[in-house]
Amino acid sequence: MTPHPQKTGNRAAVYSEPGTLKTEIKDLSIPQPGPGEVLIRLHYSGVCHTDIAFCLNEFPNQAAPTKRGQVGGHEGIGEVVALGEGVQSTSVGSKVGIQIAGDACLSCDACLVGGETSCSSLKITGYFTPGTFQQYKIAPARYVMSIPDGLDMAAAAPLMCAGVTVYTALKNSQIRPGDWVAISGAGGGLGHLGIQYAKAMGGKVIGIDHGSKNQFCRDLGADEFLDFTQFESNATLASRIKKLTGGGAKVALVCSAKSYPQALAWLRLRGTIACIALPEKPGSFLPDVGTLIMRELRIIGAKSGNRLDMKECLEFAAQGKVKPVYQLRSLDDLTKTFQEMESGVIQGRIVIDLKSRL
Ligand SMILES: [Zn+2]
Ligand SMILES: [Zn+2]
Structure with missing residues (x-):
């Protein structure tokens, strides 16, 4: 193993009372990479x-x-500082990313069809395995993502989950240049990236969110913005979308779970609902199957993406076509950040700065 020079501790935010939003700062030891692993x-x-x-x-x-x-977090960006035995795929000094799939076997049925995030041996970062709310992390060398040169490391962090999820959802929706994409929760962490990816892929965007996010969404490239609070019913919102798009959106990118019952009515013939916001309760979205059949609609789920999706997602940002909007905060602010995210007031994404030492 290559020795690493760091002698300081590993500052981490841990879930001190799961079931509540309490977190606590701990000084953990710096882990050592085993065979096939890297220390980041x-x-x-x-x-x-x-x-x-x-x-x-x-x-x-x-x-x-x-x-x-447990240490949470699954949108990590850092630098390889030590290699475990036998690692040849990366080197000390390489910039790498950590995503929610912490490791996948790459040979089970799910992995073979590109469904690595559903691997039968999946290790979920920040849940099954310690996550990225810490300064040092071990990761399998085969499953760290290479970060393109020139891409700002803080800006790359939100792409590790939010970015790759919206990109994969749009890619699997098969959008074509000129297609309208209606995005609910457009001003949030997922939605603000959805606007930019949809535009970069040639789409036209209707952002749907609270009126306070109007200018933010338009600045990111949304062609139209609808304040959902200004519509007296779901039907009037749907008819406005159909009018603006000349018959309905090709894709409804649902970044706010409250929109599931409405989104079918936003679509044109052969449109697709791309589901990415997880509903709080199972079974909370029952489609009108008659409409689904008569208008030949599709409903797809997107759970993050595989390594190819991630590579493509990062490429858009490396070329400057997608620019995550983020606020930097310290680890000490994690609980406060969780509370603000729950209230829906944050525009874009929060990124924790882990560079400072104890
Ligand atoms: Zn697998
Ligand atoms: Zn995530």
Whole structure:
């Protein structure tokens, strides 16, 4: 193993009381990489709504409760500082990213069809394995993402989950240049990237959110913006979307789970609902199957993306076509950040700055 020079501790925010939003700063030891692993000095971590769900133990498909003292976070960007035995795929000094799939076997049926985030041996970062709200993290060398040169490391953090999820959803929706994309929750962490990816892929965008996000969404490239609070019914919102798009959107990118019952009515013939916001309760979205058949609609789910999706997602940002909007905060502000995210007041994404030392 290559020795690493760091002698300081590993500052981390841990879930001190899972089921609540309480977090606590701890000085953990710096882990050592085993065979096939690398040690990463993390510089930044984005904060995702899924982190809140893990912290609160309310993730719908969670196999077991989050353990007390777990380190959350799954949008990490850092630098390789030590290599475990046998690692040849990366080198010390490489800039790498950590995503929610912490490791995948790459050979099971799910992995073979590109569904690495559903791998039968999946290790979820920040839940099954310690996450990115810490300064040092071990990761399997085969599953770290290479970050393109010239891409700002803090800006890359939100792409590790929010970015790759919206990009994969749009890609799998098969949007074509000129297609209208209606995005609910357009001003949030997912939605603000959805606007930019949809535009970069040639789409036209209607952002749907609270009126306070209007200018923000337009500045990011939204062609139209609809303040959902200004419509007296779901039907009037749908008819406005149909009017603006000449018959309906090709894709409804649902970044706010409250929109699921409405989104079918926003679509044109052969349109697609791309589901990315996780509903709080299972079974909360029952489509009108008659409309689904008669208008030949599709409903697809997008759960993050695989390594190819991630590479493509990063490429848009490396070329300057997507610019994540983020506020930098310190690890000490994690609980406050969770609370603000729950209230929906944050524009764009929060990124934790992990560079400072104890
Ligand atoms: Zn996430
Ligand atoms: Zn697998």
